[in-house]
Amino acid sequence: MDFYYGLAQTVGIHTLLGLSAYIVLLTGQVTMAQAAFFAIGAYAAGMLTVLAGWPIVPALGAGALLGAATAGAVGFPALRVKGLMLVVATLAFGEGVRLFFFNFDYQVAKGEIRVGPLGGEGFRQIRYFQENGWSTGEVMLFVWVFVILAMAVLWWFDRSRYGAVLRAVGEDELAAQSVGVNLTAVKVSAMAVGGAVAGVGGGLYAHYTTHIEHANFNVLLATFAIAYPIVGGLKNVFGTLVAVIFVQAILIEGLRFLGDWRNLLFGALIVAAMNLRPQGFLGGRRA
Amino acid sequence: MLDFFQAVSDGLLFGATYALIGIGFTLVFGVMHKLNLAYAAASIGAAYAGLLILQLGAGAPPWAVFLCAFLGGGVIGWLVYLTCFHFIPLSHQLAPLMSTVGMLLLIDEIIVHVTAGMPQNYPAMFDDVMLRAGGFTLRGDLLLVAGVSVLCMIGLLALLYRTRLGLATRAVSQQPVAAQLCGIRVARINALTFIITGLLGGIAGALIGASVGALSPLLTAPLTVKGLIVTVIGGLGSIPGAIVAGLLVGAFENVFQQFRGVTERDLYVMLLLFAFLVFRPGGLFAPKS
Amino acid sequence: MLELKGLSRHFGGVKAVDGLDLSVREGEIVGLIGPNGSGKSTTVNVIAGLFPATSGEIRFQGEDLRSLATHKRLQLGIARTFQNIRLFGQLSVWQNLWVAQNAPVDHARRGFFARWLGGQSGVRAEIAGLLEFSGLAHKQDELAANLAFGEQRRLELARALAAKPKLLLLDEPAAGMNSEEVGQLRGRILKLRAQGITILLIEHVMELVMGVTDRIAVLNFGQKIAEGTPAEIQADPLVRKAYLGGA
Numbered sequence: 001m002d003f004y005y006g007l008a009q010t011v012g013i014h015t016l017l018g019l020s021a022y023i024v025l026l027t028g029q030v031t032m033a034q035a036a037f038f039a040i041g042a043y044a045a046g047m048l049t050v051l052a053g054w055p056i057v058p059a060l061g062a063g064a065l066l067g068a069a070t071a072g073a074v075g076f077p078a079l080r081v082k083g084l085m086l087v088v089a090t091l092a093f094g095e096g097v098r099l100f101f102f103n104f105d106y107q108v109a110k111g112e113i114r115v116g117p118l119g120g121e122g123f124r125q126i127r128y129f130q131e132n133g134w135s136t137g138e139v140m141l142f143v144w145v146f147v148i149l150a151m152a153v154l155w156w157f158d159r160s161r162y163g164a165v166l167r168a169v170g171e172d173e174l175a176a177q178s179v180g181v182n183l184t185a186v187k188v189s190a191m192a193v194g195g196a197v198a199g200v201g202g203g204l205y206a207h208y209t210t211h212i213e214h215a216n217f218n219v220l221l222a223t224f225a226i227a228y229p230i231v232g233g234l235k236n237v238f239g240t241l242v243a244v245i246f247v248q249a250i251l252i253e254g255l256r257f258l259g260d261w262r263n264l265l266f267g268a269l270i271v272a273a274m275n276l277r278p279q280g281f282l283g284g285r286r287a
Numbered sequence: 288m289l290d291f292f293q294a295v296s297d298g299l300l301f302g303a304t305y306a307l308i309g310i311g312f313t314l315v316f317g318v319m320h321k322l323n324l325a326y327a328a329a330s331i332g333a334a335y336a337g338l339l340i341l342q343l344g345a346g347a348p349p350w351a352v353f354l355c356a357f358l359g360g361g362v363i364g365w366l367v368y369l370t371c372f373h374f375i376p377l378s379h380q381l382a383p384l385m386s387t388v389g390m391l392l393l394i395d396e397i398i399v400h401v402t403a404g405m406p407q408n409y410p411a412m413f414d415d416v417m418l419r420a421g422g423f424t425l426r427g428d429l430l431l432v433a434g435v436s437v438l439c440m441i442g443l444l445a446l447l448y449r450t451r452l453g454l455a456t457r458a459v460s461q462q463p464v465a466a467q468l469c470g471i472r473v474a475r476i477n478a479l480t481f482i483i484t485g486l487l488g489g490i491a492g493a494l495i496g497a498s499v500g501a502l503s504p505l506l507t508a509p510l511t512v513k514g515l516i517v518t519v520i521g522g523l524g525s526i527p528g529a530i531v532a533g534l535l536v537g538a539f540e541n542v543f544q545q546f547r548g549v550t551e552r553d554l555y556v557m558l559l560l561f562a563f564l565v566f567r568p569g570g571l572f573a574p575k576s
Numbered sequence: 577m578l579e580l581k582g583l584s585r586h587f588g589g590v591k592a593v594d595g596l597d598l599s600v601r602e603g604e605i606v607g608l609i610g611p612n613g614s615g616k617s618t619t620v621n622v623i624a625g626l627f628p629a630t631s632g633e634i635r636f637q638g639e640d641l642r643s644l645a646t647h648k649r650l651q652l653g654i655a656r657t658f659q660n661i662r663l664f665g666q667l668s669v670w671q672n673l674w675v676a677q678n679a680p681v682d683h684a685r686r687g688f689f690a691r692w693l694g695g696q697s698g699v700r701a702e703i704a705g706l707l708e709f710s711g712l713a714h715k716q717d718e719l720a721a722n723l724a725f726g727e728q729r730r731l732e733l734a735r736a737l738a739a740k741p742k743l744l745l746l747d748e749p750a751a752g753m754n755s756e757e758v759g760q761l762r763g764r765i766l767k768l769r770a771q772g773i774t775i776l777l778i779e780h781v782m783e784l785v786m787g788v789t790d791r792i793a794v795l796n797f798g799q800k801i802a803e804g805t806p807a808e809i810q811a812d813p814l815v816r817k818a819y820l821g822g823a
Contacts, residue, residue: 088515096557160693164671168664175662180650180678230385264396270389278382
């Protein structure tokens with residue numbers, strides 16, 4: 001049973017990662033920076049529970065806020081970078097954040113041992129759940145409370161005028177401006193919301209794996225982040241969820257029997273999915 | 288001071304390979320207005336393909352390996368075109384991009400599988416030749432790398448500006464619909480663009496392997512990032528831009544590696560990119576089309 | 577209401593608009609005509625804020641527009657339609673109108689929360705009114721990309737109206753329309769004037785221009801060569817030579 005709880009946790013956390021990219025993709029900004037905001041949330045929440053003794057929920061909240069603030073800050077220069085160049089700029093930003101954490105040391109003595117992030121070795125002993133006696137099942141439910149919350153909020157946005165405006169901007173910025181939409185406000189706010197969701201996901205990730213390091217937040221993770229909403233389709237939040245389940249549960253776990261060949265299939269399946277259904281599983285905006 | 292110039296010159300020579308990779312990214316973007324994220328991986332893959340010829344006869348000379356990599360690159364380039372751009376309607380922006388990511392992962396995994404993850408030695412040419420001038424050393428193998436790269440660039444520019452194929456390619460990059468109405472088979476031009484950039488990439492991959500001395504699948508991610516940075520700094524769609532930017536990044540990177548070490552080196556390349564994005568977001572040369 | 581003084585817009589060596597003086601008084605319908613390339617669309621684009629003016633003044637209700645961003649001009653009360661329709665194809669007709677409700681009047685009436693995160697119920701009546709006016713009520717949930725050409729043109733106009741503009745810039749709204757549709761458009765434009773909206777109409781379709789405008793300005797090579805009532809313009813030999821077709 002623990003195995004399935006673990007799988008459900010992974011699906012949940014990756015869904016948060018995917019959702020953080022979903023809202024930004026709606027505005028037409030292709031972002032490879034979500035893994036960076038995820039990382040910031042992870043380190044921040046981890047440091048708050050381990051080094052400052054905060055309870056988990058405020059720590060996650062702080063991670064979300066920090067993620068949102070960083071994303072908002074990134075959102076402004078991102079406005080100046082057009083189209084596919086944003087992919088490169090955000091990719092470079094993501095790598096920059098990863099390199100930052102590679103060099104980041106902040107250790108504090110706790111009793112006889114030192115805890116905290118230690119550069120290339122990463123941040124070990126993020127044991128809030130273990131120290132407070134949470135079972136795997138309880139952690140899983142906790143993660144999914146946040147996933148459902150995020151999905152509900154984004155679903156609500158989608159059905160409100162904000163959602164329609166996001167999609168209008170994503171489709172035709174010039175027309176949107178001409179009908180009075182403030183592009184800066186819309187694009188930066190979407191980035192900030194995405195940053196908040198990624199921050200929560202990262203915080204949960206840190207506590208669930210108990211050990212994080214810079215290499216976890218690499219280009220591959222950034223790619224997963226946008227892969228989920230693209231493969232799932234931008235029609236609504238469920239597309240992202242379906243894509244995460246497909247990739248994590250079916251591909252990675254379900255094809256375990258294929259052993260090493262599993263990874264080969266992964267790339268091939270993405271290629272196949274994009275050729276067979278370019279608009280994504282659930283469809284929606286032309287991906 | 289001499290160290291600085293040495294680092295710059297070595298960096299420039301190696302930067303010629305970055306220029307080739309940058310040209311590959313920028314040419315596809317210029318013609319199809321799409322990013323082929325699999326390009327660097329395909330180039331490394333082609334370099335590996337070059338090694339296949341050694342399977343046939345252990346005594347194969349290095350230039351045969353390079354030739355094989357060159358041709359392999361063309362084949363892989365065509366395959367990437369087929370799987371990512373031929374069938375997906377081009378009005379979709381993200382689907383082809385995601386598909387190239389899938390190809391990137393696929394090529395990486397194939398390499399890991401076939402080589403069991405072990406780095407493979409790569410033949411070098413003229414690696415024992417050293418030209419000295421004053422306190423200055425020019426490595427023979429790096430000179431070859433730069434020389435071959437320059438030849439490729441000249442060849443490409445001649446193709447684009449002196450042949451009908453090049454004319455058609457430039458027409459498609461500026462006005463695909465009008466080009467089609469003039470009888471140009473756009474799909475064929477797109478495929479040829481991929482084959483040509485693939486050939487270029489194969490050479491680039493082989494040259495990188497030759498100057499590093501070994502190939503490893505770990506090369507693909509940093510090369511992808513660096514190639515994209517070169518493309519952006521040079522200006523998306525501009526070939527002269529990619530050339531200059533490639534040399535610039537090569538030199539910059541090597542200088543910082545010399546003086547600040549390998550771990551910090553990449554951070555400085557990022558800063559260079561961000562400086563350009565802030566002060567000159569269009570890149571060195573504004574795109575032609 | 578709108579004053580252009582010595583307005584110029586150069587693209588490198590090309591003087592698309594060259595020293596244009598034009599006034600549009602409140603409640604008027606002014607036509608802007610001229611051969612292709614005479615600078616009509618460029619003028620609209622400069623007024624709307626898509627390109628900055630190279631020199632000259634643009635004043636709207638006394639206020640200098642030149643430093644204002646496009647979306648801010650909309651909030652001042654200037655709306656425009658596009659010559660090649662730029663609808664949000666992946667959004668429904670209803671959503672296209674909803675997105676465009678950015679008038680300051682709306683901002684004052686409903687709080688931030690209601691305007692952005694509220695649902696559709698608050699604005700149902702208003703949007704229904706716009707749909708009624710454009711004859712699109714039966715297609716309100718249809719994706720804009722799936723509409724027929726004439727319907728798309730009507731949506732384009734309705735969307736400009738959603739922002740409750742004081743000045744409406746219409747860029748060749750009759751292009752591609754048949755006679756009956758032009759007649760319907762004429763009726764709609766007159767209704768808008770009756771509602772108090774001032775209109776600057778760029779058009780090639782003479783039937784519409786002559787039939788609906790109070791005054792016409794004629795451009796050629798970026799400069800105004802004539803201005804007057806429709807009758808005066810039709811009789812003007814300079815205009816006939818440049819545009820209407822020989823003496």
